[in-house]
Amino acid sequence: MKMLIDRFTQSTLDSIMLRLSVIFIFALFGTFKWFEFEVQALQPLISSTWLNILYTLFGVHGGSYFLGAAETLTFIALILGFRHPLPGIFGAVMTVATGVVTLSLLPQLDELDSFIIKDILLVGAGLTLLKQDLLRYKTLSATGCRVE
Numbered sequence: 001m002k003m004l005i006d007r008f009t010q011s012t013l014d015s016i017m018l019r020l021s022v023i024f025i026f027a028l029f030g031t032f033k034w035f036e037f038e039v040q041a042l043q044p045l046i047s048s049t050w051l052n053i054l055y056t057l058f059g060v061h062g063g064s065y066f067l068g069a070a071e072t073l074t075f076i077a078l079i080l081g082f083r084h085p086l087p088g089i090f091g092a093v094m095t096v097a098t099g100v101v102t103l104s105l106l107p108q109l110d111e112l113d114s115f116i117i118k119d120i121l122l123v124g125a126g127l128t129l130l131k132q133d134l135l136r137y138k139t140l141s142a143t144g145c146r147v148e
Contacts, residue, residue, distance in 0.1 A: 015132055019082065022095055022125050023075045025118070030071025039064040049108040051101070074098065081133055085140065088133035095126030 008014075032038040039061055046052055046063065054063030074094040081088020099122035106116060140146075 015129075016082075018125055019078055019129060022122065022129065023078045025122065026071045026075035026078065026095070026098075030068050030075060033064045033068025033071065042067075045105070045109070048110070049105045051105060070094070071098065078129070081129070085133045085137035089130060089137065092126050092130035092133055095129065096123055099123035099126060 033042075042064055043060055047055060051063075054066055057063070058066055074091050077087040077091030077094065079091075081091050099119040102116055102119040103123070109116075
């Protein structure tokens with residue numbers, strides 16, 4: 001058992017699984033934003049909050065597509081972050097920003113929406129990935145490696 005614990009604590013399995021989990025969430029919810037059922041589900045949620053500005057700027061469908069594009073860019077950057085720290089940093093910052101923006105809607109909603117509560121976890125996961133990618137960037141920069 002000690003050998004398994006030692007192997008796990010020295011591995012990057014936790015980081016890999018965290019990144020994959022966040023990628024899955026953004027890929028799933030980002031893809032949903034392109035379909036009518038999600039456009040309709042978001043409308044009552046967004047229209048009563050400050051995020052309604054997206055509907056003013058882009059319309060109901062365009063607002064959903066805007067969110068879908070942002071989430072798609074986030075999960076693509078996180079995927080690229082497996083190999084390159086700079087896009088990983090961008091993806092992590094977008095993860096934190098998405099979580100903060102979504103959580104900022106809570107005071108404006110009439111009832112608690114469980115889909116928004118998941119964003120508490122996304123903020124924490126994004127901060128963890130950001131720290132890891134910043135450390136990788138710093139290490140690669142210090143060793144004179146080309147940083148992408």
